[in-house]
Amino acid sequence: MPAYRYEAVDAGGATRKGVVNADSPRSARADLRTQGLTPLKVDAISAQVDAAGKATRHGFGERLSTTELALFTRQMASLLEAGLPLEQAFSALLEQAERPYVRDLIASIRSEVIGGAALSDVLARHPRDFAEIYRALVASGEQIGHLSRVLSRLADYIERRNALVDKVKLAFTYPAIVTVVAFSIVIFLLTYVVPQIVSVFANTKQKLPVLTVVMLAVSDFVRNYGVIVLVLLIGAWFAWRRALQNPALKTRWHTWLLTAPLYGKFERSLNTARFASTLAITSGSGVPILRALQTSRDTLTNVAMQHLVEDATDSVREGVSLARALSAQKHFPPMLIHMIRAGEITGELPAMLERAAAAQEADLERRTLRIAGLLEPALILAMGVVVLLIVLAVLMPIIEINQLVR
Numbered sequence: 001m002p003a004y005r006y007e008a009v010d011a012g013g014a015t016r017k018g019v020v021n022a023d024s025p026r027s028a029r030a031d032l033r034t035q036g037l038t039p040l041k042v043d044a045i046s047a048q049v050d051a052a053g054k055a056t057r058h059g060f061g062e063r064l065s066t067t068e069l070a071l072f073t074r075q076m077a078s079l080l081e082a083g084l085p086l087e088q089a090f091s092a093l094l095e096q097a098e099r100p101y102v103r104d105l106i107a108s109i110r111s112e113v114i115g116g117a118a119l120s121d122v123l124a125r126h127p128r129d130f131a132e133i134y135r136a137l138v139a140s141g142e143q144i145g146h147l148s149r150v151l152s153r154l155a156d157y158i159e160r161r162n163a164l165v166d167k168v169k170l171a172f173t174y175p176a177i178v179t180v181v182a183f184s185i186v187i188f189l190l191t192y193v194v195p196q197i198v199s200v201f202a203n204t205k206q207k208l209p210v211l212t213v214v215m216l217a218v219s220d221f222v223r224n225y226g227v228i229v230l231v232l233l234i235g236a237w238f239a240w241r242r243a244l245q246n247p248a249l250k251t252r253w254h255t256w257l258l259t260a261p262l263y264g265k266f267e268r269s270l271n272t273a274r275f276a277s278t279l280a281i282t283s284g285s286g287v288p289i290l291r292a293l294q295t296s297r298d299t300l301t302n303v304a305m306q307h308l309v310e311d312a313t314d315s316v317r318e319g320v321s322l323a324r325a326l327s328a329q330k331h332f333p334p335m336l337i338h339m340i341r342a343g344e345i346t347g348e349l350p351a352m353l354e355r356a357a358a359a360q361e362a363d364l365e366r367r368t369l370r371i372a373g374l375l376e377p378a379l380i381l382a383m384g385v386v387v388l389l390i391v392l393a394v395l396m397p398i399i400e401i402n403q404l405v406r
Helices: 025-034 064-080 086-098 100-114 120-124 131-143 147-201 210-243 247-259 263-284 287-300 303-317 323-327 334-346 351-406
Strands: 003-007 014-023 038-044
Touching: 003 025, 003 100, 003 247, 014 025, 014 038, 014 120, 025 038, 038 100, 064 086, 064 100, 064 147, 086 100, 100 120, 120 131, 131 263, 131 287, 147 263, 147 351, 210 351, 247 263, 247 303, 263 287, 263 351, 287 303, 303 323, 323 334, 334 351
Parallel strands: none
Antiparallel strands: 003 014, 003 038
16 A cells, blocks of 8 residues: 655644555545545655666655664564564554654555565665665565564664764764864965965065975965865866776775775775674574675675675685685685684584674774874874974064064
């Protein structure tokens, strides 16, 4: 039964908005009139794929945030564990939803579930909100008859991933703020302070020091061509992003990132942590190992490591153990391979993968804090040196005038 978003007026003249399930827009309006409402607008809530199965585009911000997805999954798991049928669980979620887009999404899913569709099939019609791993785990939970347990583990996975992302963002927030403030101060000094002060010496016909002359040249360049340089930098960034759409170039770039000084280990830790945590939850939820590997590969942000996982998947398909297949590929840490080998021997692969994922996340956090710790003093030192040069360029002519007066 389709869902419709409505806007209506009640008997008191107040405007009311909500969602109603009906067979057609005409039936939806009839239901609203039965409730004592005068419908003003009734629009169908469509899925995110068209008739050809391609994802449709929506406006800015029209998707579930990671926080909303974690909350949605946790609430759904709790309601199902409490024994509520799927339809009633969605009805409860619909009442608690605050953002209009979330209400529309839940109403759309609920209407299709009521119509008899499987939850995993319904979620597949909303690919922007529910990733492949999410849909695969829901399908696995439906097959084994433990949807609530799978959703509970999925909620843990999303919350743990969100916490890791928040830690990484928080670690780099201070260096980012320092960088923005430093650039702002330097630009202000070069474009306003330096010309105002040094212009005092222009009429004295005094020979200015070399540092002052250089700083004046830099100041003139920033004032005259700063906007052009900024536009060129933005254009170069967009051109680079467009160039990375070339698969071969993107693969070479991501391969270099894995071996880049200082950042390479961070890139490997980030992708290894994602791979291990995704593989742990998929394999532990009954997803076949080949599909679990494919799903884990799709969560990686580094294309070069995606190719390594594809090669390992081909080896596993031919009968090679997962630990041996990954050991043949570089960039996977030995600790992860040892844990996988132990899990395959003991028959507790999901548990060992979870431990490996936790270790990789801890390693990623350490590397993040280390990089942020190195960036902070480096940025402060660089800013101090630049400001010192500007101050010296301003003070040196003043000092020379004082010496001439004496």
